[in-house]
Amino acid sequence: MDEKYYPEKIEEKWQARWRESGAFEADEGDPREKFYCLEMLPYPSGFLHMGHVRNYSIGDALAWYKRLRGFNVLHPIGWDSFGQPAEQAAIKRGIMPREWTEKNIAHMRGQLQRLGTSYDWRREIAAHRPDYYKWDQWFFLKMYERGLAYKRKSPVNWCPKEQTVLSNEQSSGGVCWRCGTPVIKKELEQWFVRITDYAEALLEDMKEIEAGWPEKVLKRQRDWIGRSRGAYVDFQIEGTDERVRVFTTRIDTIYGANAIVLAAEHPLLAELMKASPLKGDVEQFTQRVRVERNRATEPGAEEEKEGINTGLVAVNPFSGERVPVWVANYVLMEYGTGAVMAVPAHDERDFDFAQKYTLPIKQVIAPVTHAEEPGGFEPQPGMDQSTEMKWATTAYGVLVNSGEWSGKLSDVAIREMTEFAAAKGFGEAKTIYRIRDWGISRQRFWGAPIPIIYCEKCGTVAVPEKDLPVQLPEHAEFTGTGESPLAGVAEFVNVSCPKCDGAARRETDTMDTFVDSSWYFFRYCDPRNNDAPFDKEIAAHWTPVDQYIGGDSHAVMHLIYTRFWSKMMRDLGLVKFNEPIKRLLTQGMVTNRVEGTDEWKAMSKSLGNGVDPDEMIEAYGADAARLFVLFAAPPENELRWQETGIEGAVRFLQRVYKMVWRWRERLSATRDDEQSVGEFTSEARALRRKTHQTIARITDDFEQLHFNTSVAALMELSNALGDFEVKPQDATASDVYAVRETLEALVVMLAPFAPHASEEMWESLGHAGGLLNEGEARWPVANAELARKEALEIPVQINGKLRARITATPETSEEELRAAALADEKVRAWTEGHEVVKVVVVPQRLVNIVVK
């Protein structure tokens, strides 16, 4: 140990030691309890940014804490290395994606190591390597066998800027999730994964993770899955054998249906209109709607409702009423059945539509007025058909103008009317979901090839498992035109059919990169397995993940896909649980002021507000950078970058370092045990008290991932030690004991934040072999007896206002406190001439005297 704190020297030294000793390598044979600490794997863009530093500082702190508590911690890292930027680089700079990616990984790995992260590098994986994506392909085949992967022509979300297909999740809000370009629709043959089969399970199993996941994330997933319980109802089209099926959640409003409205793409429309004189007009209208839909949709802009009467007539199966059939732009083919019954009185959209085309509006639900009286439901007066409604009332109520159903409550009517429709054969109860199947085809080169071959004779043929991986070619032409560059690589495309050996061609689309990240943390468990994605037993040892840490931008994409993937793997017999991640922490963004403005935005190159982690490390050291990032704000909060803050972190490390330097000779000389050192002075007792209180507090904070308050508590403890006035040369054996106890606790508890400095100081305090040597659980244990306060200052309030303080001990009884408070001179001045109505005594906390 040098007299001065030189971070670069210490950091290099300990990084080398850790590497040599394999300090962070975890093995499943270890008998200690396991802890799987996982951070979202980075995309190898080329450089670490501060968001990464935050993510990995959080994960590393937790991993260190768990190790010091004696857990066998699995803490791996890898690379989400397939994806679009590698192709952009190829197009712009003529570098092959592989070369570009590998170079970036090498650089970023170095940056992560300079940060001093504690990963088990033996387990590093990268999605773009054949030994990884082979298993993406294997999973695809398993799903294909089971009908979970299928191909269909479908309108896909298409980003015109990036020339690629996007999933629903990736085009949320009508814009490309990456570049923000408005998304358009395009028809393409696409591979899909039946995530909708798991919609119900994805909702139901949320129960299992409610305690460990942020409610915010679960809510977004719930909304995304969008379960809607209702019913199908069939409306006969007059003069034909056809029925139009609608979906409704409000069958109780069916007597108020004034029309059936179809989506422009409704499949029955052409057939129904065949002989109609209005055929031409309707076709013209649907054509226009389609064109407008395919036009880029402005997010936030709700289109003017437009429709056309087809002249067809549908019959309401409940009332027998004849209602017109319309086609309108506000009915979506993708949701429900592509047809709705319009009930303008009780649906805002139908109301708008009815207003515009002056369709009749018939009220059939009235507010409940006597809900508390059994059988006493009465419609409010004046609720007949002639009442003109000014807006739609969408709340549940009591049915009116609804034939034999009138007088029933909405929820009862919904149940009974659904049953009635089912019994009569014109409807059924139905639950539908908003979530769509996951489109995984991408017209890209830099992804896992979809292992399918198209044979002229045999049709679509799966690549046999033994032929996996279907490897990407080394070279391709990158034109940026939108077709997969793989289509231009003849030796890739042209193959012989695995079934008939005849001429065939390969599928040239590759998989969405979210496939790679759906199961990567299982691969970490058994990263070099050549026979399976992972060994079931080994994975069962490590998974589920105990703590996952990453940005909440993945709340509905990655985090739904990975839950789905686990359920699918469960059904393949690979894992035994429903949920792969027990606890999730969503960290906030790291923002910086955009120069010349008052705006705080995520650091980015294009805004010029980025901070280079390497420069931080060089200027202040990795320890200070990590410490500051964790101290500056709670992990979920946005973190506004302030350069001066990190200097405070350095100062703190220097102060602790200095104390160790001052005391190290005295402390490393002899180690007495507590019994032999004699009496502790009251100052020493106070120091020990603070130490044990701090241990309890920090331990608790770590369990709740409150890193910022942990650091604050460490600072308080170091301040307390700084205030301890005994000089090393004057210290008695008991003083030395107290100081050692404090310094060692401080150094160990600092390790999750500043591991290099902690190791260095730990060594200087006379310990060989490092903090993690022999897996000892070195985290200090709080002694409640020592943490106990000797003297308490009890506030005395009068009518809730602080008026005096009295001293007491934790043992002072309620009666004694009451008496002492009432006897206090200041209190008496306040109570004199008043009647004491009540005295509230909270032992060890306060006394409140109520006077009149």
Add this chain to the structure above:
RNA sequence: GCGAAAGUGGCGAAAUGGUAUACGCGCGAGUCUUAGGAGCUCGUCCCGAAAGGGGUGGGGGUUCGAGUCCCCCCUUUCGCACCA
């Protein structure tokens, strides 16, 4: 428009219904120094000379006691956006 979360010093932020502002940044004063953008010490919510009073976006309520719980309003942020 709908839904959710959050509003505490100059700033990042603390506070099981029990002394509001811990810890840090910044700022001020002092000290050491040839010098210091280093270190150390002290101070730092507002009003007031003091006694005391006020104070957690605003208004009301529950309670002996409210930053914390309830209701209304305002602001900000985020999510969803024709989902029948």
